[in-house]
Amino acid sequence: MDDQEWFAEQMAQHRPRLRAVAYRLLGSLTEVDDALQEAWLRTTRADPALITNPAAWLTTLVGRVCIDMLRARQARREQLSATWEPLVSEYGDPEEATLHTDAVGIALLVVLDSLEPAERLAVVLHDMFGMPFEQVAVVVGRTPAATRQLASRARRRLREHAPQPRAGLPAQRRVVDAFLAAARAGDFDALLALLAPDVVFRSDHGRRARLAPALLTGARAVAARAADAGPRFARLCAPAMVNGVAGVVARDRSGKLVAVVGFTVHDDRIAAIDMVLDPDKLPAGPAASTLTGSFLAPGADDQDGG
Missing domain, CATH: 3.10.450.50 (Nuclear Transport Factor 2; Chain: A,)
Incomplete structure (x- = not known):
């Protein structure tokens, strides 16, 4: 198996998780697909021999792509409305159903969309996907301590402005x-x-x-x-x-x-x-x-x- 076949296999295996990560970060289904395509292109510059945990490596890669996209979006913010898009299960796509995991309600997306890109990545990658702050720090380009502060600040905003369901x-x-x-x-x-x-x-x-x-x-x-x-x-x-x-x-x-x-x-x-x-x-x-x-x-x- 050559390198690109190996990467293709890993991308396919972890695709549901990677799409879920990208959706929580970007809120746009169109941009989710763009992010995964860009992540795939960036695998051509990587050496599989150096990757010991493919799931974590791919999540980090997608996170880096997403923060680039969030920063580009922020640069033209004055021209944009909110970017989140709703997920509706009536359409019956099994892959879309994976994005519903953990009930990422629209109220949460609205507040996530108002956060700074680094804050958004810190709270999503750590709190929602369990990525250690040491790894999140690599994605956002901060120290682990500074990344913890980013997540803490974002967490307070979410608690104040994004009520979560308390009912089944x-x-x-x-x-x-x-x-x-x-x-x-x-x-x-x-x-x-x-x-x-x-x-x-x-x-x-x-x-x-x-x-x-x-x-x-x-x-x-x-x-x-x-x-x-x-x-x-x-x-x-x-x-x-x-x-x-x-x-x-x-x-x-x-x-x-x-x-x-x-x-x-x-x-x-x-x-x-x-x-x-x-x-x-x-x-x-x-x-x-x-x-x-x-x-x-x-x-x-x-x-x-x-």
Whole structure:
């Protein structure tokens, strides 16, 4: 077996893990594939005889590719909207299902996307994939001590701004289904009872939309929006798993996917609603315009409402 055959075999064996690493770092399925392709090209400059742990070596290689991509993205940040893309299990791709491991919810991706590249790599590689700080330090170009500080700083941001589910999928599903039923009925009181007091709603319309990314905070603001516009939107929705947690997808009358919504459920209440309307990020292609008036797409005048 020659060197490239050996590398091809190792890449194939560890591909699910490498894609999961790249997705948590980049948040974009298109960029995940680009990162793995670039990592493959870089194997041509490596000597297999010097590699004692192929899994760790490939993870480090993909991490280096990803940090280069994150830094390039940061350099043009003013031209970009959020880059994360949702994973929807209804499409049934077994390889995509591996990316759902550990429930990387959209709320987490939103905060990860706001971190500095080195912070993001430190917390993802160490906390999510168990890579020792000594190895992470090589990827980010810092000392192990400095890398620990990066991860600690990122960890605090995640705890503050990215609530994680505290319920199993059946319990999440019950709460989300109840929310949709209340939205269809326009039942403000029922909606309010299902929302955490400090619930956060975020939506991403994409760079081509005229609306800015929307933010609503507080149960009354979100419930009011849902009671007002929810009946029309909820009729388009069907259950799905979105980034490892209970969510919904919405399709127009032609069957085209127009929205993906992920919910974070804490103690039988919804703590966060994250919605993607950006046609560039939807698996089924463009068509978000039909929902721009729904409660999941409030206008610019709703920024930071409470």
